[in-house]
Amino acid sequence: MEKILITLNINGQYCEVMVYPNDTLLEVLRDELDLTGSKESCGEGACGSCTVHMDGKPVRSCLTLALEAQGVKITTVEGLANGDDLSDLQQSFIDHGAVQCGFCTPGMLMSADALLKDNPRPDDKTIRKALAGNICRCTGYTKIVEAVAHTGNPKDHCPDCNTRSNEKE
Amino acid sequence: MRLPRFKYSGPETLEQALDLLNTHKDDAKILAGGTDLLVRMKKGLLKPKVLISLKALNELSYIKKQDGYIKIGARTPLADIIASDLIQKEARALFQACEKIGAITIQHFRGTIGGNILQDNRCHHYNQSDFHRSGRQACHKDGGKICYAREEADRCNSTCQSDGATALMALDASLILAKKGAKRTVDLADFYTTDGIIPHAMESHELLREIIIPLNGAQSSYQRLAYRSAIDYPIVCAGVLLKHSSKNEIEEARIVVGAMSRSPLFLAQVSSSLKGKKLNDTIAFKKAADASMDSSAAFAVHNVGATLEYRCAMVSQMVFQALEQAAKCIKG
Numbered sequence: 287m288e289k290i291l292i293t294l295n296i297n298g299q300y301c302e303v304m305v306y307p308n309d310t311l312l313e314v315l316r317d318e319l320d321l322t323g324s325k326e327s328c329g330e331g332a333c334g335s336c337t338v339h340m341d342g343k344p345v346r347s348c349l350t351l352a353l354e355a356q357g358v359k360i361t362t363v364e365g366l367a368n369g370d371d372l373s374d375l376q377q378s379f380i381d382h383g384a385v386q387c388g389f390c391t392p393g394m395l396m397s398a399d400a401l402l403k404d405n406p407r408p409d410d411k412t413i414r415k416a417l418a419g420n421i422c423r424c425t426g427y428t429k430i431v432e433a434v435a436h437t438g439n440p441k442d443h444c445p446d447c448n449t450r451s452n453e454k455e
Numbered sequence: 456m457r458l459p460r461f462k463y464s465g466p467e468t469l470e471q472a473l474d475l476l477n478t479h480k481d482d483a484k485i486l487a488g489g490t491d492l493l494v495r496m497k498k499g500l501l502k503p504k505v506l507i508s509l510k511a512l513n514e515l516s517y518i519k520k521q522d523g524y525i526k527i528g529a530r531t532p533l534a535d536i537i538a539s540d541l542i543q544k545e546a547r548a549l550f551q552a553c554e555k556i557g558a559i560t561i562q563h564f565r566g567t568i569g570g571n572i573l574q575d576n577r578c579h580h581y582n583q584s585d586f587h588r589s590g591r592q593a594c595h596k597d598g599g600k601i602c603y604a605r606e607e608a609d610r611c612n613s614t615c616q617s618d619g620a621t622a623l624m625a626l627d628a629s630l631i632l633a634k635k636g637a638k639r640t641v642d643l644a645d646f647y648t649t650d651g652i653i654p655h656a657m658e659s660h661e662l663l664r665e666i667i668i669p670l671n672g673a674q675s676s677y678q679r680l681a682y683r684s685a686i687d688y689p690i691v692c693a694g695v696l697l698k699h700s701s702k703n704e705i706e707e708a709r710i711v712v713g714a715m716s717r718s719p720l721f722l723a724q725v726s727s728s729l730k731g732k733k734l735n736d737t738i739a740f741k742k743a744a745d746a747s748m749d750s751s752a753a754f755a756v757h758n759v760g761a762t763l764e765y766r767c768a769m770v771s772q773m774v775f776q777a778l779e780q781a782a783k784c785i786k787g
Contacts, residue, residue, distance in 0.1 A: 310493075330456070331561060332686050346560055346561060350565070419685045
């Protein structure tokens, strides 16, 4: 079996990589390109920790062949922040204690980010539906839902909370 | 988990895909979204030598209304079906089913309606890792002669847990299967073989091309029960279609129960018992729901999670809720 040269557009950069046909996008991201933000947990599409964006929509990178990820814009969790400047969503996760062990966080961020681009002020039900495909074993989800709701609507959501994302304004 | 090795081919046209299928036959598998296929490959349940990807075949992705039918291309992503006004209005059961499949992250790009219909039957004893299965004798589906789900069973008792299949069978859909130089239409009810090992009546060089749903002014509904609201297979589901006459009487009913047997169960006798009943006849609905439970309980085995008693009891609930909802849609 021979390796094939493919070009991937990841976080705005074109990368040329040699891959085997049975390499998944997740394996290429982590092992070849050192983008270890996306995590492998179940490896069968049930947990959501490998979620990345393809053309702005969240997809499972563990069930996507690297060969099939050509020709679309891929964004990984590394592409959310601008250098050291975290995105509002990332800051809100920190401020609300939505990160505990942190393993599910990249997937949660990617699913939530796609939701907020579609619907900047989602209600709790919409947030829970958008994150239904992601499993978190630590937080019990409440903090994560709060963090997402806060990003979309900081003033109304928790006007008194003394978080850095509010101080920014 | 690593995928086993295979050769990848990405045909540009349907003809090329059918040619490739004809050449490789049993050695090849079709890759549409991969959410079922790649998982089975990772678990070592399947080791195809060639994967034929439908990625470039945009001609297989469409939803259209034509000659009194809704026609859906087999590679249409679930997200497109959920977003379609036509499906929401005219084939509500399919809309409700697709909404429940996987999660948003699976419905975009990856999950396709054809893949959902063609997903393999499942069983808690079979859908396990190589390592788990290596510790005991192979079951019927794995090439052996034992069934772990039902003692002394002489055949495989795996369960068809497809949401799409149950909804589409209620909608009386048919499929167009293509092979090199020919195509045929098959009723969805005949497509399922009731054999746990080879659940679909489809030859190895055939490709699912289109799904056809007749438009007849009927209302439909789909209800399912699962542990988790996303990324979970149903443990019981029911699809119902009700067609009414001008006198608000039921002219035709179709009740289909899914996730209880080796294929979705179309309950013809129970369905016909509703003929001539009023749309607000709750007692008749309750009776039909209980009869559905009795008819389908005989087929079920304890192999998809919840206890058998609970699943059987819930059949009646799912059918009743689906009937009520379809009747409500007719009444507006």
